Each structure stands twice: as structure tokens, then as C-alpha cells.
Amino acid sequence: MRERSLVLSRPGVRSFTTAVDVVLLTPPPRERTLAVLLVRPTDPRARDRWVLPWDAPQSGEGPEDAAIRVARGALGTTPAALEQVAAFGDARRHPGEAQLSVAFVGLVPYGLDANHPTTAEWMEIGELPQLAPRQREIVDAAVSAVRRRVDQSPLAFRLLPSAFTLSELQAIYEILLGRRLHKASFRRALRAASLVEPTDEWRSEGRGRPAQLFRYAPRRRRGLRRGVRFDLYD
Amino acid sequence: MRERSLVLSRPGVRSFTTAVDVVLLTPPPRERTLAVLLVRPTDPRARDRWVLPWDAPQSGEGPEDAAIRVARGALGTTPAALEQVAAFGDARRHPGEAQLSVAFVGLVPYGLDANHPTTAEWMEIGELPQLAPRQREIVDAAVSAVRRRVDQSPLAFRLLPSAFTLSELQAIYEILLGRRLHKASFRRALRAASLVEPTDEWRSEGRGRPAQLFRYAPRRRRGLRRGVRFDLYD
DNA sequence: TCAATAGTGTCTGTTAGACATTATGGA
DNA sequence: TCCATAATGTCTAACAGACACTATTGA
Numbered sequence: 035m036r037e038r039s040l041v042l043s044r045p046g047v048r049s050f051t052t053a054v055d056v057v058l059l060t061p062p063p064r065e066r067t068l069a070v071l072l073v074r075p076t077d078p079r080a081r082d083r084w085v086l087p088w089d090a091p092q093s094g095e096g097p098e099d100a101a102i103r104v105a106r107g108a109l110g111t112t113p114a115a116l117e118q119v120a121a122f123g124d125a126r127r128h129p130g131e132a133q134l135s136v137a138f139v140g141l142v143p144y145g146l147d148a149n150h151p152t153t154a155e156w157m158e159i160g161e162l163p164q165l166a167p168r169q170r171e172i173v174d175a176a177v178s179a180v181r182r183r184v185d186q187s188p189l190a191f192r193l194l195p196s197a198f199t200l201s202e203l204q205a206i207y208e209i210l211l212g213r214r215l216h217k218a219s220f221r222r223a224l225r226a227a228s229l230v231e232p233t234d235e236w237r238s239e240g241r242g243r244p245a246q247l248f249r250y251a252p253r254r255r256r257g258l259r260r261g262v263r264f265d266l267y268d
Numbered sequence: 269m270r271e272r273s274l275v276l277s278r279p280g281v282r283s284f285t286t287a288v289d290v291v292l293l294t295p296p297p298r299e300r301t302l303a304v305l306l307v308r309p310t311d312p313r314a315r316d317r318w319v320l321p322w323d324a325p326q327s328g329e330g331p332e333d334a335a336i337r338v339a340r341g342a343l344g345t346t347p348a349a350l351e352q353v354a355a356f357g358d359a360r361r362h363p364g365e366a367q368l369s370v371a372f373v374g375l376v377p378y379g380l381d382a383n384h385p386t387t388a389e390w391m392e393i394g395e396l397p398q399l400a401p402r403q404r405e406i407v408d409a410a411v412s413a414v415r416r417r418v419d420q421s422p423l424a425f426r427l428l429p430s431a432f433t434l435s436e437l438q439a440i441y442e443i444l445l446g447r448r449l450h451k452a453s454f455r456r457a458l459r460a461a462s463l464v465e466p467t468d469e470w471r472s473e474g475r476g477r478p479a480q481l482f483r484y485a486p487r488r489r490r491g492l493r494r495g496v497r498f499d500l501y502d
Numbered sequence: 503t504c505a506a507t508a509g510t511g512t513c514t515g516t517t518a519g520a521c522a523t524t525a526t527g528g529a
Numbered sequence: 530t531c532c533a534t535a536a537t538g539t540c541t542a543a544c545a546g547a548c549a550c551t552a553t554t555g556a
Binding site (some may be wrong): 434455458480 | 532533534535536537538
């Protein structure tokens with residue numbers, strides 16, 4: 035009996051044309067929503083078409099290396115956090131169009147300017163210009179990925195300086211999660227999670243009572259039964 | 269002032285050698301852990317090296333199409349659920365080794381045999397043979413992805429026939445989550461989520477009181493404030 | 503004094519997990 | 530009768546969200 039042909043162990047000679055797309059997100063000053071960095075292609079025929087920063091990987095480069103390079107190229111600096119979102123594939127073969135895109139999200143601290151102000155711009159999600167359908171899908175998936183992960187990893191702290199007020203921290207969480215939080219519950223959850231510790235410094239915003247500064251200082255928790263959870267608004 | 273060179277808008281001409289790896293998971297009969305389908309390469313020089321079912325995408329095929337084809341090739345049938353895990357990249361270029369792998373998880377109902385019993389085998393996670401480091405990483409990521417998603421999507425129901433007992437459902441959840449659940453809390457959470465409805469049939473397992481059969485019947489919930497959550501064991 | 507923001511204490515309804523109990527079949 | 534499994538009721542501690550209140554600054 036002849037062995038049936040297997041799809042399983044054939045040498046992998048086919049290639050996707052591969053690109054890395056990077057969704058850079060920042061909490062813009064004085065706003066309550068996230069902003070995405072979009073760039074205008076330099077090709078004059080497509081200057082009204084905003085796209086995500088992207089590039090094809092160079093040889094000797096893994097996808098994450100390429101994403102860091104793309105982010106640095108667009109920002110002039112490395113984002114505070116960079117994580118893969120997913121791979122987005124396409125069966126159609128269009129000339130010049132990437133077949134496979136590996137998408138990354140990067141979080142950028144408060145108020146960092148884009149490297150190329152003439153071609154790149156922070157645009158608020160919710161007020162995005164028309165994008166190619168797949169780029170739109172990538173942005174949405176990136177925002178969802180951040181919202182899923184912000185409770186489980188210290189993403190929010192990377193967007194703040196080493197000392198911060200709890201109101202600033204809450205504002206970052208609200209922007210990342212896209213919803214208002216209840217102040218007392220937020221602080222209670224922070225205490226239960228032992229994520230921050232107070233410093234002996236205070237900061238006055240000009241009006242209102244000065245706020246104590248805290249620093250990120252996660253402690254091993256014996257009893258943390260659930261992740262930090264908080265709901266609804268103040 | 270000359271415009272600085274941009275990494276942002278260069279045509280994407282470079283390619284990764286691309287593969288699709290598929291992690292097929294099943295709740296094996298009479299066991300409390302998941303099992304992964306591994307295959308032995310047909311290449312006689314590597315017959316002691318277990319690998320995940322995989323292939324390179326064909327032209328005109330998206331990554332998901334390729335994953336479905338690989339899964340059907342290994343199982344003889346389509347898995348009950350198939351979702352992307354992530355892309356796994358590698359900067360090194362080894363001859364014959366894929367640079368970029370898009371990994372998928374597939375869930376396979378209870379007790380389905382592999383298509384090629386001489387070369388493929390269900391092996392329990394936790395008792396896996398030695399795998400290449402990246403394959404190991406892919407398996408771990410696939411299991412984690414299932415555990416993250418099982419609360420948010422009806423994955424568990426796809427592994428059961430249309431009518432099932434609540435004990436069977438709980439067993440599937442326990443296997444997918446990798447931990448025991450509290451019976452009363454599990455049923456309370458099910459009621460709150462309005463995911464199932466009773467049929468008028470009962471099934472006797474031979475000993476003990478017969479169990480009522482239920483079917484998956486999700487209802488729009490006005491009040492479902494959180495996902496279905498349950499912790500600890502019975 | 504008021505406005506504005508920071509920070510805290512207490513109450514209440516909900517719920518997860520523990521525990522106990524009843525129900526129903528086979529041996 | 531005993532055992533095994535199904536199914537449900539009740540209790541309690543923990544907790545999320547609501548609410549109210551005090552504290553501290555500048556105008």
C-alpha cells in the first residue's frame with residue numbers, strides 16, 4: 035500500500051510578500067481619546083491617502099526588529115511598549131500590495147511629536163480619515179489588543195513619568211480603556227493589587243488640593259485572586 | 269532643506285519565507301488535559317523529530333485558507349474552531365527553515381482520530397516530546413490563546429454535540445481552562461449568561477441520577493455586566 | 503467666600519465559593 | 530440498603546459602585 039501524499043512535511047519554499055505595520059498610539063494632551071500616528075505616502079499620486087507607518091523587513095531582521103525600526107523612523111524614538119497584534123493576510127495578489135502584514139501596536143508617552151511633521155500626524159481614533167479596509171481593521175485590532183491587555187500588564191505606567199499622581203494614572207487608564215472609571219473603586223483596586231507606592235512629594239496643579247506623587251512598585255501578591263478590575267464611572 | 273529619507277513608504281519587495289503552523293487541540297477521552305496533534309516528518313533522517321502540522325501557503329491562498337487545508341490534511345475533517353494565534357518570526361536564515369510562521373489553533377471535538385495514524389498522534393500537553401524551541405513556543409501560545417478566549421466566545425460548545433449535559437459542558441470548560449471549576453458557581457454563571465436552554469430529554473450514564481440535556485441557545489442579554497466568570501474548584 | 507481638585511469612609515446590592523441537602527438512578 | 534451522580538438552596542465574605550464627606554489649594 036502506497037503512502038498517501040501528505041501536506042504536512044513539504045519543504046516551505048513559497049513566500050508571502052511581507053510587511054510590518056505599526057499602530058502607534060498616544061494619549062494626546064487635553065484629550066480623552068487615543069490618537070494614532072498616520073503618515074502620508076511620499077508618492078505624489080497617493081498623497082491624499084493616509085497609511086500606517088510600515089516597511090518590509092530587511093534581511094537579518096525579525097518582524098519585531100522591523101517594527102522597532104519603523105517606529106523609530108516615524109517617531110525619532112522608541113515607543114514605551116511594543117507588542118504584536120496579529121498577522122493580517124490576503125489571498126489576492128496585487129502588484130505592489132503586501133500579501134501578509136504583521137501588525138504591531140506601540141504606546142507612546144504623552145505629547146511626543148512625530149518625527150516628520152510634514153508627512154505624519156496624530157489623529158484621534160473616532161475621527162480617522164478614510165483608510166484602506168485592512169489598515170482600518172489593523173487599527174481596530176490594535177486598540178482592542180491594548181484594551182484587553184491593559185488590565186493584565188503595566189502598559190499604563192509606561193506612558194507616565196516615574197512619579198505621577200493617581201489622577202494622572204486614572205486618566206491614562208481611562209484613555210486606554212476608552213471609558214470613565216469610578217475614582218474610589220480605581221484606588222481601591224490599586225491598593226489591592228499593590229502596584230504603586232507613595233513618594234513623599236506632592237504636586238500642585240495650580241488650582242485644587244495638591245496631589246501626592248506615586249511610583250510604580252509592583253509587589254508579589256499572595257492573594258490577588260483576580261486581575262485589577264474596575265468598572266463604571268465616577 | 270532636503271527631505272530626510274523615510275522608512276515609511278518604500279515599496280514592499282522583500283519577502284519572508286512563510287509557513288502556517290496549526291496547533292490542533294482535542295479533549296482526549298477519559299483525560300483531564302488537552303492533547304495536541306503532532307506528526308512525524310516523512311523525511312527518514314528526521315523521523316524522531318515531532319512537528320506541528322504545517323505547510324507553506326499556496327498561491328491564491330490566504331493564511332487562514334492554508335491553515336484550514338493543513339488541518340483537513342491532518343484530520344480528514346475541518347476543526348470545530350480555527351483562530352489565529354500570532355505570527356512567529358525569526359531573523360536567522362537557515363536553509364529550508366521558515367522565517368515567518370503564522371500559527372493557528374484549531375479545536376477538535378472529542379475523540380476524532382488523526383488522518384494518518386502512522387505518522388500523526390495525539391499527545392497530551394504536559395507530556396509532549398522534545399520539540400524545536402519555536403514549535404514549543406507556538407504550542408504554549410496556542411493553549412494560552414484558547415484559555416483567554418474560552419470565556420468570551422462559545423468555543424466550548426463547538427466541542428460538544430448539539431445536546432449535552434451540564435456536567436459534560438463543565439468538563440470541557442475544565443479541560444480548556446486547565447483547572448477545576450466549582451459546580452454550583454458554574455451553573456449559576458451559565459444561568460446568568462443565558463447561554464443554554466434545557467431540552468426535555470435526560471440521559472443516564474449507567475450509574476447515578478440521569479442528567480438533563482441542554483442545548484446551546486445564547487440570548488441577547490440586557491444586563492450581562494461581565495463575561496462568564498467562575499473560579500476555584502468543587 | 504467659592505471653585506476646584508484630592509483623598510477617604512461607609513453603605514448596600516451582588517456574587518463567588520463553601521457547604522449542605524435533596525433527587526434519582528443502578529447494583 | 531448503599532453508592533454515585535445530578536441538581537438546588539442557603540450562608541458568608543469579598544467587592545464594586547454609589548454617595549457623602551473632609552482636606553487643601555488658588556482666586
